[in-house]
Amino acid sequence: MSAPRPYNLVAELTYRCPLRCAYCSNPLGYAGVRDGLDAAAWTRAFAEAAELGVVHVGLTGGEPTLRADLREIVAGADLAGLYAHLVTAGTTLDTEGLAVLRDAGLRSVQLSIQDSDPTAGDAVAGVAAHERKLAFARGVRSLGMPLVLNIVLHRRNLARVPEIVALARELGATRLELANTQYYGWALANREALLPSREQLARASAEVERARRLPGGPEILFVLPDYFSDRPKPCMGGWGRRSIVVAPDGRVLPCQAAAEIAGLDFGSLREHPLAWCWSEAPGMQAFRGEAWMREPCKSCPERSRDFGGCRCQAFLLTGDAAATDPACSLSPHHGIVAAARAAAETAVAAGAPAPLRLRGGSATRVEASQ
């Protein structure tokens, strides 16, 4: 089938990061993935992406500001006419450094914050970062740039939605993304410690409703997580449909977790043009459209809305990437999700916090993968 027109490019510039978040979206085997593209290669990728129809690039990682050539990369995005958006933890760049990026064409910044509570936030990040992040946020605003705050929500911070909203307002964020943890990679390894109870989510949801009525913003994103919604999320707006992810080593993927699916053959910018990697590479074709679907997805009236859910989640939970996403209550594997939910209810009721396995900590599978 012919490939759809992509709108968005997620440029994972490096997997290096000073933070060790227990829900990091990078693969468990991140340490084996080298930064394989220089600024010239990224600039070429941006130009090729624009030709395919991409209008927006998220410069992310890991921590993208660890790239010494980030200014050249931003300039490359701007040259290609892309809207350049930096996704950062905010601990490695000062306001002057950010001003240099702005002058090179950077338009907006998304800052991750772990919590409104500094101690709790630093615990989940594995390093003392909170205060530096707040200073960085003020720097973004002092330069007049739009600031998006992203906070990953989980059992330990869901109760603090009101404080988090207050912090976002104080910092002048234009948008607040309250992103419920998605369970891949590091987050899946920590699911027992992170998955909340339904009650916690209901309370948080009510607080979000309240906050959305406050005059003066910010716009708030909050979606009930798929573990609790009985229907899968329309992951990435469909596999290979709207977004292109380029990993630090140049592999072109449909999402940030897809490299974890065993046996898929993706293209790399080190060997092929972006157009081929997007349109032709077997891995990208594998789950595009609906031909790959089996029952219950195949005849489901909702398949054009949710695209069968998330392939990575299907693979990670069932070992079969073509299975219906177990988050769907129609999936024969939904019991896996229901059991995780039940375990979370018990754990939250018991109240004792389960230990977190921080990124890069002991017992990682770094050596095993890649």
Add this chain to the structure above:
Amino acid sequence: MSGSPAELAARLRRVLDERYHHRHPFNLRMHEGRLSPDELRTWVRNRYYYQTRIPIKDGLILAKSSDPSFRRGWVRRIHDHDGEKAGTGGLELWLRLAEAVGLDRAEVAGLRRVLPGVRDACDDYVRFVESHDLLTSVASSLTELAAGEIMKVRIAAFEQHYRWVEPEGLAYFLGRTRQAPADAAEGMAFVLENARSPEDEDRCVAALERKCEILWRLLDAVEAAHATPALSAAAKLRRDPVGAGTLAVLPERAVRLNETGREVLALCDGRRTAEEIASELARLHPDAEGVWSEVHAFLGEMTRLAVVEAPRTA
């Protein structure tokens, strides 16, 4: 095990305390005397649409009950709004208010310039009552508990700050200071008597929250008509690199604009109000039906998507 009637009553009152539109910035400004004559007129013209939905809503509630004594009581609301004969009743009094603020009675009664956001909110209320049972529908009416008080505040505000409004226009508010408490007492007694399980109680609380939301949205739409939208600092307009058309690109999304959309955004200069922009476009396209309303709806959507910023009047 459900709570006591007193506990349910307290929960319902807490909803009103936190969410009723007496806290809405537009009402706060109205009561502080800070609305311009045009803002006040927009409110009167649009709120009339809400008034016209009330007897319809009450008719739907009547039809849900098989108890003659309930219906005998509730039908009074329809008489209050529609009058016992032509030229009387709450709707008539509202039209007199419209005249008193300088609006054309026939134009208001014709509902031709009701903002789409107001229409949506009010229609949602009717649909809510249509699709819910008697208990929840009555619970959704309990905003009346707070209506008597807000009417008093409003009368005082008009007498003090909006002296250009002829005093005869305030008859509707005066009438409601008497009717609303009686209506509310009747509705509250019904809810407390008929909410028998915790689920019933939760449904009643949720219905009242929903109703508060509807009133809030109504004022949001009125307020937005007088805001002065500007392209947001984060938005970048560009030609679509593939195919035709224009895109507004933002940190988190791209929005496709058609030719008219571009035309509207070109007028979003942070000085013109949404109402001025809509009127201007309607003037430029005299042959196209519904332009005024579409522009308002479009600006509402663009504000929601953060393509334009329309800061509230503080």
